[in-house]
Amino acid sequence: MKSEIIIHNSISLDGSLTGFMPDMELHYKIAGDYKPDAHLIGADTVIAGNEMFGNGIPDELPADFEKPNRDPSLPWWIITDSRGRLKGALHTCRRYEYCRDVILIVTESTPADYIEHLKERNYSFISIGKEKIDIVQALRRLKEEFGISKILTDTGRTLGNTLLNMGIVEEISLLIHPIIVGEKCYPIFSEISGNILGKLKKSEKFDNGCVWNVYTL
Ligand SMILES: NC(=O)c1ccc[n+]([C@@H]2O[C@H](COP(=O)([O-])OP(=O)(O)OC[C@H]3O[C@@H](n4cnc5c(N)ncnc54)[C@H](OP(=O)(O)O)[C@@H]3O)[C@@H](O)[C@H]2O)c1
Incomplete structure (x- = not known):
């Protein structure tokens, strides 16, 4: 299906x-x-949301490096960000109490320092596509790996x-x-x-x- x-x-x-x-x-x-x-959200939407509703990007706290322990019935937030533009800002999404946790979709061309940034913070991510994200394959992996x-x-x-x-x-x-x-x-x-x-x-x-x-x- x-x-x-x-x-x-x-x-x-x-x-x-x-x-x-x-x-x-x-x-x-x-x-x-x-x-x-899950909610599927583009990086530009997250950037615009932080500008509209945020009060600047808050400093990261130790808890921002861990996966939140929330109700598994909550939806995931899947964010497309192959260019790593949300480096340093992802905790604004992870902190949202109605989000189970954030899953990133990136590509083979995503800067290595962003991948490292995700790993250090225990974000789940799927790397799929060369330059642009391969949406169809990403959907398949989301279903297989997360049941989404x-x-x-x-x-x-x-x-x-x-x-x-x-x-x-x-x-x-x-x-x-x-x-x-x-x-x-x-x-x-x-x-x-x-x-x-x-x-x-x-x-x-x-x-x-x-x-x-x-x-x-
Ligand atoms: N009124 C509403 O309901 C509503 C809701 C949400 C947002 N908004 C507004 O919409 C604006 C932001 O939206 P936007 O239109 O700029 O962008 P967007 O919908 O956030 O989409 C940008 C994302 O699309 C990805 N993308 C682009 N082409 C792709 C492709 N061919 N394959 C896979 N992924 C692709 C990009 O990936 P990469 O990053 O990897 O390049 C990027 O992450 C803001 O002004 C926001 O306020 C309004």
């Missing part, structure tokens, strides 16, 4: 992923209700559109916020290479003015 991939994003009325403040509580409530084995098959991608356009262009996404969950971002719009689907036909599976209205639409592909 292949992995089930769901894209879950909060967007504006004009389809922007950024330029407004999403209702984070509702966003994560919907994400959690999917009960995914239901994956919610709570990421930005780059990784989300890559998965859609590969034809491996089963469902798109969009929490549409009643705001127009306008000229600073970061359109959710602007790197899609051709039409993708979806079927509306569910539509729900919330008191805060958001509409949640779910499409199967």
